[in-house]
Amino acid sequence: EKESLNKDEKLLAVCTLLHNEVKHYDWVGFYFAVPEERVLHLGPYSGPETDHTVIPYGKGICGQVAVSNETFLVEDVMAQDNYIACSMTVKSEIVVPLFVNGANIGQIDIDSNTINAFTADDQKFLEELNEEVAKLYN
Numbered sequence: 001e002k003e004s005l006n007k008d009e010k011l012l013a014v015c016t017l018l019h020n021e022v023k024h025y026d027w028v029g030f031y032f033a034v035p036e037e038r039v040l041h042l043g044p045y046s047g048p049e050t051d052h053t054v055i056p057y058g059k060g061i062c063g064q065v066a067v068s069n070e071t072f073l074v075e076d077v078m079a080q081d082n083y084i085a086c087s088m089t090v091k092s093e094i095v096v097p098l099f100v101n102g103a104n105i106g107q108i109d110i111d112s113n114t115i116n117a118f119t120a121d122d123q124k125f126l127e128e129l130n131e132e133v134a135k136l137y138n
């Protein structure tokens with residue numbers, strides 16, 4: 001009998017699929033909020049290993065989204081002063097919050113090695129994706 005995937009396995013499958021199938025997605029991962037500590041913890045991801053497994057609220061693009069509750073589309077990471085570099089090859093980034101019952105519980109973070117790689121279509125797609133991901137938590 002086939003076992004069903006647990007939540008982390010499903011999130012990893014999403015990351016791997018996006019990383020493998022979308023040409024300009026060079027790192028795809030989920031971070032999850034730990035509100036009592038005001039930090040984000042790295043969850044499932046696909047791409048190069050990162051040192052940034054814990055990110056304080058407010059720090060970097062991810063930490064800013066934890067506070068703003070809004071998608072952050074970064075055309076050129078070098079132009080950001082509050083940015084955490086995971087890899088010197090990364091040129092642009094998008095971070096989309098994940099809402100469950102109105103609460104911002106985390107985010108999907110995507111890096112690209114191409115400058116200005118993300119469009120409004122990526123934003124719309126990823127916001128819709130996160131609405132599907134949120135269903136795993138209900």
Ligand code: SME
Pocket residue numbers: 027029050052055059060061062063082083084085086093109111
């Ligand atoms: N660049 C992110 C940190 C996470 S790494 O991209 C995987 C940031 O500035 O928050």
